[in-house]
Amino acid sequence: MTRPGFPGAPAGPVRKPKSFGEGARRLMGRLRPERLTLVFVVALGVASVAFTVVGPKILGHATDIIFGGFVSRRLPAGTTTEQAIAAARAEGNTNLADMLARMDVVPGAGIDFAALGRVLSWVLVLYVAASVFGWLQGYLLNGAVQRVVYRLRADVEAKLHRLPLRYFDGQPRGELLSRVTNDIDNIALTLQQALSQLLTSLLSLIGVLVMMFVVSPLLAVIALLVVPASIVLTRAIGKRSQKLFVAQWKHTGALNAHIEEAFSGHELVTVFGRRREVEQEFGRRNADLYRAGMGAQFISGIIMPAMMFLSNLSYVVLAVVGGLRVATGTMTLGDVQAFLQYSRQFTQPLTQAASLANLLQSGVASAERVFELLDAAEQEPDTASPVLPERRRGRVEFEHVDFSYDPQRPLIEDLSLVAEPGQTVAIVGPTGAGKTTLVNLIMRFYELDAGRITLDGVDITAMTRDDLRGQTGMVLQDTWLFNGTIRDNIAYGNPSATPEQVEAAARATFVDRFVRSLPDGYDTVIDDEGTNLSAGEKQLVTIARAFLADPSLLILDEATSSVDTRTEALLQQAMAALRTDRTSFVIAHRLSTIRDADLILVMESGRIVEQGTHEELLDAGGAYYRLYSAQFRSPVEAAT
Template identity: 60%
Template sequence: MSAESRTAPPRPRPHGGPMGGPQLPAEKASDFTGSLKRLAGRLRPERALVALVVLLGAGSVALSVIGPKILGEATTVIYEGFITGEGIDFDRLHRVLIAVAAIYVVSSVLALLQGWILNGVTQRTVLRMRTEVEEKIHRLPLRYFDHHQRGDLLSRVTNDIDNVSQTLQQTLSQMFTSLLTVLGVVTMMIVISPQLALVALVSIPLTVVIVTQVAKRSQSRFADQWRHTGELNGQIEETYTGHALVKVFGRQRETQAEFDRKNDELYEASFGAQFISGIIMPATMFVGNLVYVAIAVLGGIMVANGSLPLGDIQAFIQYSRQFQQPLSQLGSMVNLLQSGTASAERVFEFLDAEDQTPDRDPAETPEVFRGRLEFHDVRFSYDQESPLITGLSLTADPGKTIAIVGPTGAGKTTLVNLIMRFYELDGGRITLDGTDIAHMTRDDLRSRTGMVLQDAWLFGGTIRDNIAYGRPGASEEDIHAAATAAYVDRFVHSLPDGYDTVLDDDATNVSAGERQLITIARAFVAQPSVLILDEATSSVDTRTELLVQHAMAELRKDRTSFVIAHRLSTIRDADVILVMKDGDIVEQGTHDELIAADGAYAQLYEAQFAAPLDEVDPHVDLPDVPASADAPVAFEHPAVPHPLDGDDAPAPERDSRA
């Protein structure tokens, strides 16, 4: 999961999680025909090979269709030899059998080539679809991930694409072969006996009626099946991720009940879809058996009165069976086709989601990156009916550390999300070294910005790889320097393989604090112009936090740093502290200045450190009077000396109020 998805604003979950929650209304089936046409259109880049597949299939089917007719001649040779008393013409019989064997061998070779080429066509088509999905993920705005369950998205890009692949693989070959076989067999039956062919053709409208009626009833059930699959995957993913939380709150029973409910819904949808569509094959076979009986009776009469030779009747009966088989296959393929189209529909919905605003072309870039950030009358809201930030203006100079504090929902994380262009502004602009960040490419902007989040994200790989992730091509010296600065080096040597220790997907073989130190080292090695720390030391102990702060003081030199913190003791040395409420800056200044002002910051500080627990007002609010309205704020305050001069230095002294 990218960092973008880790910084989402608080929002209602669209689906029930481990603790249960509101559910979305059931989705209705979309346009089956349109989705099927769109899926078929995916084969357009392979149209030359598809044409070759059709030709090979036509050749294979033509030869296999001719086979029974020629084999019937062998039966006629034997029959006439006995009837006339002249004996069997073994030379003629030998030539017929050799011809039949050659026909079937060539037919099989053509079918083999057809399958090999078609397999490549199918897999390349699915490969392109997977590539489009991967590229789409990187083009989607963060808003999309905010409003879609992660497990359902994973199901769309894995289970649904796999189902599409299976559908294309199984239906394309059989569909071509079955259709061509039906045409070829009908032609041969008409050549042998138009009367008997008419009897056989009666089964076609009966089969079409059966398939059509069953398909109507199973189509919506297949859509429900894959929708419920996505919901169940989402519930499982959330429960697995929050397994410890489920245990802590003793909600295993509710979680199990939620799983059982979703599992039952999937079972009912899957059972209904498979049962109803499964009726097609036995129903068409029943019709075929009735036709077979009729042909056998009428054919026997025609042989008896001498209107048809025995070999032709034998061939016709073979054709009647050969005719019913592809009809039954076409009917059963409706099952696969509906399932695959329902999955394709879900993938197309994902691909059709609105992309994020494209980068400006040509893009701009600052001539020199120093890290000067300016907010000019910035306006933003997650919901247009509920504005969050209105008319925010400020200036942050290189080398300055700006701490952002305030109650939950005040807009602290939103502010840094706007710097990273995870969201686009509703109004105003943000400039980096004089260049509007909206005129820069996102890659260029983010490559100049380092971010350490409260939720430490590490991927499956070595500790060395996770640190080097911050800057591709980082040297071994750079990695070790970053690890030393972030105090990763202090614990990594106690691990069995040191820097080559492989972390699993959740990095459970190191502690939460150690995971966070590794992410800080990753930011160190990136050497960004702008550094954003969102509760970056929340999982480390107090002593290590002081050590990391000391290292960060070096990292912040000549860089603009934004620090979001709830523990106010960690931001005492910030050059300026912004106190936010409802998206506005209501106070700003150094720690000492804000304490002396006895305003919102002083109340927050006193609530944390000064007042006894039983005297703290849990509803401490911030004043409604904002700071100066329009003028940008230039941060020129001198830095407060950091209290940590060495590894053994004491913790910062509290204010005299504490």
């Protein structure tokens, strides 16, 4: 199977989306701890919207005062309103008479600026209050959303520590990082924007609808004809774009996985001249992301202009009908003005909700990916009644152990062995023989299929993983350093260690020898890749870290493969001094490093085919002898 990230690797099928409703329901369920805050948010939203929707009705009254004053000035002074209406009817101007009957006019008078000022002052107060309540609503809602995302990140972080190693073996690191970073950031953006706008839109829709029926039931019914068309249009478009949003985030994870893998091996890619292939693979994955993103944004983007078209069409119809009703005296000009404002406010929430459809779909697609991580099967929980060895000695025993990564392909079958305290047990064999698997089982990185492993007489499953691994020091072939000082990286093995203890461990592992030559000594800052240290120096730091932990069990997986021969000899001397009352498992391909081991295990296909000391195994002339001869015979002997 081709590893993802290199030419020929399959991009993987785009998974089908789950139910949008189910994903949204689980995402909204995350808001449950913020119930009290949301109650205040809704209350403030109701107050803000109430003040906002009352404004146009009052402004309509201001329009009536201005229009009434304008008409009053044109009527003969000294007459009454009834006389003016009767005169209009006598002239056959029935529409004008009906209009005057609906208006508050004083023949000969002008605009009542005092009344107009009072009305506008009330409008100003209402809008200022609406703004204050809206600001408070946004402040509380933003805090609630950030707390939800904070808890989600914490849950994901805790989940990662509960997942078995099998899960990480099957996940490209870039894909996993994309779920933990990009998808959670997208969820935060969705909750931040969508919740606020959706809440405001819903409340505005209700408030405006009520005021529309108060002003004119007929015009309200006409305006409501837009709603069914909007719902049908939004659902039809949203159904198609949801799949594309899921594909967009899937391809984002695949592209991140390729970038992370290709650039972490940038030197090898360059050395083997595969940059063109890597660039082509990047281009292919980038094109997949482009097509998915372009399709999702384009289809969901149709919603906004379509809703604007329906809104403008409704506005024209309402303006024509409203003008006719003013002309017939059925409505006042101020009421028509207020209703047209309400019609805009009515369609605006619908348009906002529709425009949020792409954001909601993108957020729910990201939520599905994060929930998949949170729903992944966890490692078996620690025992509720842990047991600790009475004395830390480091005796390890395998009793009829069976293990396989794939049930269809057995690896380790009926394996039994004993490592006594203070022994150095070397494990050798060809690649894929199960050497690293053996020590991973001791650390409980994987669970056994059958049998058991004991540490100082206690089944390791009867101990908590923290207790088990707290007694174990492990040094891998691949070094891991974090961004910090050399002192901090060594002290990672025992955070409570004093500076003197850190330096003592460094001297025992010959780290002190090269640290003293650095300008800042132990305070030299190294990055997470350790680029300012050589490969051998990085390995020495990790060995010093394991020594500082003072474990009863020491595991070295090709730990000296990156150091020079002289340093390797010095490390052998240091490890010999540290083996007192401590069991050591050493995985090695260079057989020269394990000649002095107390016990050498030779593994083939998950089985121990030979065991004994270096001399005993050479005298036996079996698998170990063949490995040793193949490694140390001269080129001439190899040619013959």
